[in-house]
Amino acid sequence: MSAAAEPAESATESLVTASRALVAIAARSLAGLEEQVTLPQYRALVVLASRSQLRPVDLADSLDVSPSTATRMCDRLVAKELVERVHSDSDRREVVLRLSADGRALVSEVTARRRRELRKVIARIPAEDQERLIEALRVFNAAAGEAPESVLALGMSL
Amino acid sequence: MSAAAEPAESATESLVTASRALVAIAARSLAGLEEQVTLPQYRALVVLASRSQLRPVDLADSLDVSPSTATRMCDRLVAKELVERVHSDSDRREVVLRLSADGRALVSEVTARRRRELRKVIARIPAEDQERLIEALRVFNAAAGEAPESVLALGMSL
DNA sequence: GGAAACTATTGCACTCATGCAATACTGAAG
DNA sequence: CTTCAGTATTGCATGAGTGCAATAGTTTCC
Numbered sequence: 001m002s003a004a005a006e007p008a009e010s011a012t013e014s015l016v017t018a019s020r021a022l023v024a025i026a027a028r029s030l031a032g033l034e035e036q037v038t039l040p041q042y043r044a045l046v047v048l049a050s051r052s053q054l055r056p057v058d059l060a061d062s063l064d065v066s067p068s069t070a071t072r073m074c075d076r077l078v079a080k081e082l083v084e085r086v087h088s089d090s091d092r093r094e095v096v097l098r099l100s101a102d103g104r105a106l107v108s109e110v111t112a113r114r115r116r117e118l119r120k121v122i123a124r125i126p127a128e129d130q131e132r133l134i135e136a137l138r139v140f141n142a143a144a145g146e147a148p149e150s151v152l153a154l155g156m157s158l
Numbered sequence: 159m160s161a162a163a164e165p166a167e168s169a170t171e172s173l174v175t176a177s178r179a180l181v182a183i184a185a186r187s188l189a190g191l192e193e194q195v196t197l198p199q200y201r202a203l204v205v206l207a208s209r210s211q212l213r214p215v216d217l218a219d220s221l222d223v224s225p226s227t228a229t230r231m232c233d234r235l236v237a238k239e240l241v242e243r244v245h246s247d248s249d250r251r252e253v254v255l256r257l258s259a260d261g262r263a264l265v266s267e268v269t270a271r272r273r274r275e276l277r278k279v280i281a282r283i284p285a286e287d288q289e290r291l292i293e294a295l296r297v298f299n300a301a302a303g304e305a306p307e308s309v310l311a312l313g314m315s316l
Numbered sequence: 317g318g319a320a321a322c323t324a325t326t327g328c329a330c331t332c333a334t335g336c337a338a339t340a341c342t343g344a345a346g
Numbered sequence: 347c348t349t350c351a352g353t354a355t356t357g358c359a360t361g362a363g364t365g366c367a368a369t370a371g372t373t374t375c376c
Contacts (some may be wrong), residue, residue, distance in 0.1 A: 007295035011280045011288050013181075014295035016273060023184045039197075040333065057353065063234040066335050071355055073333075093342045093353045115174060122169045129294070130169050133196035136287070136294035137172035143282040156233045198363065214324065224365050229325055231363075251323040251372045 005141065025121075029114035036080070043072055045082060049097045049107045055094050082106060183279075187272035194238070194264065202231055203240060206257045207265045213252050240264060 007067035033042055047062045048054055054062075060070035076099060077083040082103035096129070099107070125133060191200055198221070205220045206212055213219075213261035218228035232255060235241035240261035257265070283291060 008280055008288065010276070011283075011292050011295070012273060013275050014292050015276045015280065018300045018302070019184060019272070019276065021299065022173075022180050024248065025302075026177060026181045038332065054169050055353075056355090057285070060313050065333080067354070068336080068356080069334055075355095076332080081161070091343070092351085114177070117168060118173045118177065119166070121302045122166055122173065125169075125297055127300045129297045130166065133291065133294045133298060134169050134172050136291045137169075137176050139181065139283055139287045140279070140291060141172065141175045144183075144279045152356065196362065215322090223363080225324070226366080227364055233325095234362080249323085249373070253324065276317080 021121075025117045026114060029110050029117065033110065035107075037077070037082070040044060041073060041077055041082075042107075042110075044077060045068075045103055045107050046101065048083065049104065054097050055088075056097060059097060078102070115141065179279075183275045184272060186273065187268050191264075191268065195235070195240070197232060197233055198238075200265075200268075202228075202235060203261055203265050206241065206255055207262060210256065212255050214255060214310075217255060223254065235261070 032041075033039075037045065039140045043063060044059060047059060051062075056070045056074060057067050059074070061068065065073075066145075073128070074083055074085060078085050081100055084098045084100050086096050086098070113147050122130060122133075188197075188200070191197075191245055193201065200259060201221060202217060205217060209216075209220075214228045215225050217232070218225045221228065221231075223231075232243060236243055239258055242256045242258050244254050244256070246254050280288065280291075
């Protein structure tokens with residue numbers, strides 16, 4: 001290997017570092033949530049936030065869990081008044097899940113917190129460097145492709 | 159607000175997008191781990207990987223859980239042969255925890271996977287843009303500061 | 317030497333997530 | 347109308363994480 005002269009290698013290192021920082025920020029945005037919801041529950045909220053009307057079976061699908069698990073997770077979220085459960089009119093077998101105002105607020109709060117943190121970092125960057133960062137990120141984002149709602153993936157078991 | 163003309167705003171948007179992509183990659187690097195360890199357990203492994211000799215009480219501290227929880231988490235990790243437990247010579251009250259070869263391999267595998275993914279993204283970027291990305295990331299990383307082992311934070315309760 | 321402090325562990329109790337099998341409705345197709 | 351398929355839920359069981367309190371072994375400090 002030709003030492004650190006390779007730009008690709010150097011870029012990887014820089015990206016690993018940046019990645020660490022960004023993941024840490026994302027994780028920090030989630031901190032404090034433990035009081036209200038568990039991580040699996042938060043995942044469910046995120047799914048519900050993205051697709052406003054969802055049946056339990058769809059939620060189960062999205063979260064890759066069994067329907068019974070989804071039902072019981074909803075039990076807990078409904079008890080916390082973060083989710084509403086209404087019977088479908090069109091098909092009376094079905095149940096429709098919707099975020100409550102509180103539920104929506106909770107998800108919004110997390111993303112707002114994350115945005116705020118990112119803004120703070122950017123504020124520390126000189127204006128002309130910001131321009132270059134924007135350009136570089138545009139290129140990076142194009143290369144990385146669309147990320148299918150990252151926070152979702154934050155699941156693991158999580 | 160002066161529309162999208164503000165570079166800071168535009169930078170935030172780009173950064174949010176990039177952040178999503180990077181979190182998704184980090185999460186994907188963790189995928190498949192569920193077979194072997196839970197997320198709390200993985201967090202413990204990461205802590206042990208960073209500080210090679212650790213007492214249960216220190217681990218508990220790092221993970222922000224009670225000592226009894228740490229003990230029992232170690233029970234499971236020892237059972238899986240990912241962690242070794244030895245009695246301290248200097249102070250026979252204490253127990254010293256160490257990653258086993260398997261444990262170290264598991265953590266390495268995750269970071270390697272992440273690096274590989276990041277490299278793939280970079281490979282899609284034209285060489286001269288890479289140079290600019292490196293420079294931009296250097297500035298960004300300076301502004302973001304050191305992230306204290308991100309994956310750790312990936313915990314939430316998790 | 318004995319009290320006080322520290323370490324690890326275990327007993328007990330609880331919540332959550334999880335899946336598999338019923339069960340109960342409802343709708344659709346014949 | 348009867349059977350079949352789709353949907354949600356509940357019963358049952360398990361494993362994990364969690365903390366508090368009690369226990370046991372060690373040091374340390376008078």
